[in-house]
Amino acid sequence: MSVAERKLREKEMIRKKIIDAALQLVKNEGWESLSIRKIADAIEYSAPVIYDHFANKEAILFEISQDGFKLLLSNIHKAISKKASPREELKALVDTYWKFALRNRSYFKLMFGVGMPCCGEGKMKTEFGALQDIIYEIIKKIIIEKKTNIESACYKTHAFWSAIHGFTSIMIARSADVPQTMNVSVLDQMVVNIIENL
Amino acid sequence: MSVAERKLREKEMIRKKIIDAALQLVKNEGWESLSIRKIADAIEYSAPVIYDHFANKEAILFEISQDGFKLLLSNIHKAISKKASPREELKALVDTYWKFALRNRSYFKLMFGVGMPCCGEGKMKTEFGALQDIIYEIIKKIIIEKKTNIESACYKTHAFWSAIHGFTSIMIARSADVPQTMNVSVLDQMVVNIIENL
DNA sequence: AAATTTACCTAACAGTGTTAGCAAAGTTAA
C-alpha cells in the first residue's frame, strides 16, 4: 500500500505547489490578474492539471483566503498569549490585526474584500466567527473586571469590531486618498477610548 | 454652429446610454461580470464605439462609482436639511448611509470595495473628502454644544467614520455570515453611544 | 504480459478587453 501513499503524497505536493504559486502571483500582481495559465506556468504543468486539484479558480482563491485567516488567527493568539491583562490583550489584538492588514494587503483584500468573488455567502462563517469569539472573550473579561453591564458584551464586541475593521479597511482600500490626520495614532486612541467606555 | 452643438448633444446622449446600460448590468449581474460587449449589446452599437467615449472599461466603472457618491451625498444633504439639531443630523446621516448601502449594494461595493480596480490610488480623494467634511462639521457643532475639547473633532471624525463604515462593510460584504446579534439596532446604539461620548 | 487505471498533454470553445483598418454617411468648402 506504499504506492498509493506515495501517490497521495505527490498529489498533495502539487496541490501545495498550486497554492504557493497562486499566493506568490497574488502578492506580486494582485488577485485581479491571477490566471490559471500563469499558475500552470509557474508550477511547470499544463493548465488542465490544476482542475484535478481544484474545482475552479474561485476554489483556489478561497483556499488562499482561508490560509490568510489561519495566519491572522495564529498571529493574534501568539500576541495575546504574552499579555497579562485583558486590556493589554485587546491592544495586542488590534495591533496584530492592523499589522497583518498592512503587511499582507493581498491576503486582507481577499479575506475582507467587499464584493469579493471567493469569500461571500456563508463560506467564511467559521473563520469569521473565530475572530469575533476572541474579541468577545477579551471584552467579557474586561467588563467583568470593571463590573459594568455584562449583557452589553455582545453589542460592544460588534461595535469594537466595526471600529477597528472600518479603520483598517479605509486605510487599506485607499492608501493614497487617506488624509494625513488619519494615522495609526488614531487607531491607538480609538482602542484606549473604547476600553475606557466599556 | 448649431450642427456642432447637435453632434455634441448626440455624443453626450450615447455616453449617457453607455453609463445607464452599464449601471443596469452592474445592478443585475454584479460588477464582476460586466463586459464591454454586453454594454454594446444593450445600447445596440458595436463594441468599439464605446472606446470613443471611454478610455477603457475601468473608466466606465469609475464614472459609475462617482455617480454613486453623488447620489449618496445628495441623499445625505436632503436628510440632514430636515433636522433641527446636530445630533439629529448625525443620526440622519448614519441612517442615510446605511440605507444607501442596503438599497444600492452594487454602488456601495464599487465605491468602497477593498481592492476595487476602479477607485483606488487617489482617484476618489474629493468624493471621499466631501463625505468626511460633512461628518466633521456636524461633530464640531456637537462638540461646541457640549463644550468638550474642540481639538478632538478631527480624531473623533475618523473614529466615527471608521465605526459606521466598518459596521456597514461587514454587513454588506458578508450578508449570510453575519450573526443575528449584529443588526441595525447595534448601529443605532453605536451612534447614540458615540454622541454621548463626544 | 495484458488490462486497466492515472497522469498529463494538446486543442478547442466561448468568452474577455482592446486596437487596426475600412466603408459609408454626414459636413464643409469651392
Add this chain to the structure above:
DNA sequence: TTAACTTTGCTAACACTGTTAGGTAAATTT
C-alpha cells in the same frame, strides 16, 4: 452641386481569460 474632408460605426483580429473534451503514454494492477 460637386469635391474634399471628417466623423461614425462597423468587421476582423490579437492576445488573453476559464474551462472541458479527447487522446496518448506511462504507471500500476491483475
